[in-house]
Amino acid sequence: MKSNVGGIDRILRIVLGLVLIGLTLTGTIGVWGWIGVVPLATGFMSFCPLYPLLGINTCPKK
Template structure:
């Protein structure tokens, strides 16, 4: 899959994903907090299927060409 999640987007996804999972484990929020797994996975793998469907990309362009 092509990388389409850039630096700041990636950091935010990982941070919010970890926070949601932690809040769910502590019982502060309900089962919806497990959606943090999706954010965590897309941040780690730098690929978001929804971005692909919408034609979005937050990765900076390489000056040397393709990655």
């Protein structure tokens, strides 16, 4: 897997994932908040499987 998620994109994904999971654990939002695992995982791996299909690459590395 080649990295396709850049710095700001990666940070936003990790923060969004942690916020969604945190809100789920506190009972603020329902079970759907566990979807936060997806942006969290893609942020940590620096790879989004949807990006190649859409032709997007936010990673500055070539």
